[in-house]
Amino acid sequence: MNSSNILHVLNLLTPEIVLCGLAFGVLLLDIIFFRSDSVEHRHEQLGCSVIIGLVMVFFIYALQYMDWQNTFVVGHGAFVASRLNTLFKMAVVGLALITVVIGFKTPYSTHVGEYYGLMLFSVLGMVFLISSEDLLMIFIALELISLTLYVLTAFQKGARRSVEGGLKYFIFGGFSAAFLLFGLSYIYGATGHTSLREIAGALQGDQLAKVPMKMLGIGILFTLVGLGFKIAAAPFHLWAPDAYEGAPTPVAAMIATGSKIASFVALTKLLLIGLPAAAGSALSWPTRWHSGWAGTVAIIAVLSMTIGNFAAIMQTNVKRLLAYSSVAHAGYILVAIVAIQASGVPAPSAAPAIYFYIIIYALTNIGAFGVVNAIGSKAGGDDFEHFTGMARRSPYLSLLMLIFMLSLAGIPPLAGFFGKFYLFAAAVQADPKNLGLLWLVAYAIAMSAVSLYYYLKLTKQMYVLPAKDPRRVTSNPAMNTSLGLIGLMVLLMGVFPNKVVERFENLNANPYPIWEAAVPPPPQPEIPVPAPAEKPAVPAPAAPAPKS
Amino acid sequence: MIPLEHWIIVSSCLFAIGVAGVILRRNALVVYMSLEMILNASNLALVAASRYNGNLDGQVFAFFTIAVAAAEVAVGLAIIVALFRLKQTVQVSDVTTLKL
Numbered sequence: 001m002n003s004s005n006i007l008h009v010l011n012l013l014t015p016e017i018v019l020c021g022l023a024f025g026v027l028l029l030d031i032i033f034f035r036s037d038s039v040e041h042r043h044e045q046l047g048c049s050v051i052i053g054l055v056m057v058f059f060i061y062a063l064q065y066m067d068w069q070n071t072f073v074v075g076h077g078a079f080v081a082s083r084l085n086t087l088f089k090m091a092v093v094g095l096a097l098i099t100v101v102i103g104f105k106t107p108y109s110t111h112v113g114e115y116y117g118l119m120l121f122s123v124l125g126m127v128f129l130i131s132s133e134d135l136l137m138i139f140i141a142l143e144l145i146s147l148t149l150y151v152l153t154a155f156q157k158g159a160r161r162s163v164e165g166g167l168k169y170f171i172f173g174g175f176s177a178a179f180l181l182f183g184l185s186y187i188y189g190a191t192g193h194t195s196l197r198e199i200a201g202a203l204q205g206d207q208l209a210k211v212p213m214k215m216l217g218i219g220i221l222f223t224l225v226g227l228g229f230k231i232a233a234a235p236f237h238l239w240a241p242d243a244y245e246g247a248p249t250p251v252a253a254m255i256a257t258g259s260k261i262a263s264f265v266a267l268t269k270l271l272l273i274g275l276p277a278a279a280g281s282a283l284s285w286p287t288r289w290h291s292g293w294a295g296t297v298a299i300i301a302v303l304s305m306t307i308g309n310f311a312a313i314m315q316t317n318v319k320r321l322l323a324y325s326s327v328a329h330a331g332y333i334l335v336a337i338v339a340i341q342a343s344g345v346p347a348p349s350a351a352p353a354i355y356f357y358i359i360i361y362a363l364t365n366i367g368a369f370g371v372v373n374a375i376g377s378k379a380g381g382d383d384f385e386h387f388t389g390m391a392r393r394s395p396y397l398s399l400l401m402l403i404f405m406l407s408l409a410g411i412p413p414l415a416g417f418f419g420k421f422y423l424f425a426a427a428v429q430a431d432p433k434n435l436g437l438l439w440l441v442a443y444a445i446a447m448s449a450v451s452l453y454y455y456l457k458l459t460k461q462m463y464v465l466p467a468k469d470p471r472r473v474t475s476n477p478a479m480n481t482s483l484g485l486i487g488l489m490v491l492l493m494g495v496f497p498n499k500v501v502e503r504f505e506n507l508n509a510n511p512y513p514i515w516e517a518a519v520p521p522p523p524q525p526e527i528p529v530p531a532p533a534e535k536p537a538v539p540a541p542a543a544p545a546p547k548s
Numbered sequence: 549m550i551p552l553e554h555w556i557i558v559s560s561c562l563f564a565i566g567v568a569g570v571i572l573r574r575n576a577l578v579v580y581m582s583l584e585m586i587l588n589a590s591n592l593a594l595v596a597a598s599r600y601n602g603n604l605d606g607q608v609f610a611f612f613t614i615a616v617a618a619a620e621v622a623v624g625l626a627i628i629v630a631l632f633r634l635k636q637t638v639q640v641s642d643v644t645t646l647k648l
Contacts, residue, residue: 136609143616147623154627160645163630167643170627171579174620175570178586181613182563185590185606189556189597194605215556 009074012081015060015089016127022053023120030113042112043105050116054097054123061090076195077133084355085131087503088265091359092130095258095366096123101482102370103250106377108156115155122148122254126262133273135184135194138266142180142230145259146173152254153247165246172229172239180226186219187274196274203277220278220293223270224300230263232323233300233330234307241315244323249376252319253369256326257362264333264358268351271297272340279341283436298338298440304331305447312454318372318382321454322365325408328451329361335444336423339430339437347430352504353422359500360407360419360493367486368404371397374475374483387458389467396480397473398462400487407490409455410448415490418497420448555596562589576628576638580621587617 010017026046034042064086071082096119109115125144132138150173154166188194190212191202203211229236244252271279271293280292308328315321333354340350374397375390376382391398407416424441431437493500562585569582591610598606632638 136605136612139609140612140616143619147619150623150627154630157630158634160634163627163634164643164645166627167576167631167640170624171570171576171583171640174580174583174624175586177620178566178583178590181587181590182593185559185593185597185609188606188609189552189593189601192597192601192603194609 008072009079012072012074013079015057015064016124018053018060019057019093019120019124019127022050022057023117023124025053026050026120027113027117030117034113039110039112040105046112046116047100047104050100050120051097053120054093054100058090058093058097061086061093065090073133075134077197078137078195079128080131080133084504085265088130088261088355089127091362092123092126092258092261095261095362096120096254098366098370098482098486099250099254099258101478102253102366102373103248104476104478106248106250106373108162108248111155115152118148118152119251119254122152123258126258129262130265132266133196133269135188135196135199138270139177139181139184142263142266143177145262146177146230149251149255149259152251153243155251156248159246161246162248163246165243168246169239169243172236176226176229176236179222179229183219183222183224183226186215187223188219190216190219196269199274200276203275208277216278217291220275221296224293224296227263227267227270228300231260231267231330231333232327233334234304234327237304237307237323237327237330240327241320241323244319245317249319249369249373249382253366253373256322256369257366260326260330261358261362264354268337268340268354271337272351276341281342281436282338282440283342283431283434294338294341297334301331301334301338301440302443304328304334305444306331309447309450309454312451313457315454316384318376318384318387318458319369321458322368322372325451325454326361326365328447329408332420332423332444332448333357333361335427335437335440338440339427342430342437347426349422349429349505350426352501353419353426355504356497356501357419357423360415360490363486363493364404364407364416364490367400367483367490368408370479370483370486371401371404374479375401375473378473378475379469384458384461387461388465390462390473392467393469393471394473394475397475397483400483401462402459403487403490405455405459407494409452413491413494415493415497418494422497422501552596552600556593559589559593559596562586562592574639574641576631576640579640580624580628584617584621587613 026049029049030042030046034045037045064081065083068081068083068086071080073080100116100119122145125141125148129138129141129145132141150166150170153169154163156162187199191199193199193202201207225236229239232240243255247255275293278292280290280294282294282298304327308324308326308331312321312324312328315324336350336354336357340347340354372382375387375394379386379390390401403414407414410416410420424444427437427441427444428435566582566586566589569585570579573579573582591613594606594610594613598604598610628638631643635642
């Protein structure tokens with residue numbers, strides 16, 4: 001449904017407008033009313049108002065989710081409001097809420113208003129990234145997320161680690177954003193459109209012959225490099241360990257969860273809505289390997305799983321361990337992205353599996369970062385030695401960490417197991433007759449066995465080794481409650497995984513679902529495209545005519 | 549009229565120079581300038597493609613890119629200044645507190 005009425009558009013954008021107002025409001029409140037107060041007091045006031053505001057935005061999204069049946073498109077896909085997108089936006093806002101709670105009253109800097117303001121702006125970027133189906137909007141939203149996160153990473157201005165992590169994140173990030181933009185400009189050059197659905201239309205049927213394939217190929221490759229950086233897939237992951245270690249822990253949690261969800265949604269949209277015709281195939285190399293993005297994504301997936309898992313084994317810092325484990329998890333998700341278009345038609349179970357896994361991954365990771373923040377701020381650091389014997393010093397937090405680690409490793413009663421199960425099952429089902437993707441799935445399962453080693457290494461540190469320092473570690477009740485809730489959700493999603501996956505599958509019946517790959521192109525842009533293309537050519541021969 | 553290929557070749561050259569600058573130079577500011585050059589290479593490709601595709605999407609895209617690049621300058625220079633205050637250097641090779 002195309003909406004052009006301005007009031008209707010404003011109505012659709014209500015939660016985003018509230019979020020934007022909240023971000024500016026926090027900055028203004030801090031300057032006008034709280035400038036002379038103590039840092040502690042400002043943290044309380046502003047933190048509480050941000051929490052209230054985010055809860056409000058969350059409920060507006062929940063209402064929209066329950067209320068809507070249709071999908072609304074603003075301006076050729078610059079903003080697409082659908083139930084699926086709203087579900088992801090709820091997840092992102094919820095994660096931001098948890099991030100604010102776990103970072104509550106941890107004084108990283110005296111710039112309290114800026115801290116919350118930037119965090120809200122990055123949430124705004126994520127929300128827009130999730131709902132955009134247009135190359136321009138994808139680029140701008142990604143940059144909004146990145147720029148705010150660079151600043152937040154370097155937020156502890158007095159600490160070398162923080163500034164250094166920020167600089168590395170910034171240089172790698174700027175480099176990859178430039179690659180992304182270059183790739184997008186080539187895709188636009190080859191197809192003549194910035195809207196993903198129009199690009200898909202330009203690549204369909206006999207239209208395909210007019211498209212310069214080499215240019216499109218280069219464009220897709222560079223775009224994959226740029227987005228591969230955002231999801232921290234190897235070999236573009238080098239920033240991740242440094243940024244995670246250097247950044248204040250709540251910011252690292254934000255980078256690892258919210259921005260990951262948004263980037264994965266953008267990547268799946270770009271590949272499935274915009275470029276399904278250029279998928280190629282990665283089935284059983286070399287006989288059925290056709291050039292296209294599927295092969296490239298398969299290579300990136302294999303590299304991510306290998307490098308992520310083996311590099312994680314050698315880490316002695318928990319945040320770096322989580323960084324490398326997130327590289328490995330990006331690899332698992334990419335396996336299903338390869339599967340989604342594997343046999344020419346969209347695989348029905350792959351997209352829900354991807355979305356389920358992203359949500360579970362984000363939930364588990366934010367829990368793990370919450371525990372690291374709670375223990376790290378009391379024990380004086382987040383190296384393995386600070387976690388030694390933590391089971392006796394803080395049984396509650398250790399139990400939660402155990403749950404999160406086992407879920408990340410994929411141990412049966414927990415959510416992580418079912419996430420992986422759906423993911424790999426979807427990859428196998430993508431080509432049921434020949435099992436063409438079995439090589440990739442077998443490799444992924446072998447690699448997740450490797451991952452068990454380093455997750456258990458951390459739990460051994462906490463449960464088996466004796467504590468050097470017998471003092472108890474406690475955290476404030478708000479943090480305990482929210483972390484407990486996350487742990488409970490990880491358990492429940494493992495016990496009833498079908499309840500969540502059903503939700504994604506039901507959205508399949510939506511008239512405008514995002515994995516409906518080959519949408520018939522809108523009729524209007526089809527006809528004018530050849531005409532303006534000839535236009536520049538017409539005046540050139542016409543010009544010499546009057547002369548002769 | 550100059551064919552599209554020529555514009556694409558120029559923009560690819562600019563892109564290659566920018567990438568070489570980012571990889572080879574050690575001064576954070578020069579790395580930063582090279583990044584800007586890559587962005588400008590994309591701008592050139594966008595505007596040229598816009599002319600040949602006969603729609604204005606690419607030119608609008610280029611304007612937005614310029615604005616984003618300006619925002620990136622602000623953030624990047626702030627981080628470089630913060631680094632300089634701590635370490636009195638802007639050489640990337642001296643930034644080694646965190647192991648890679």
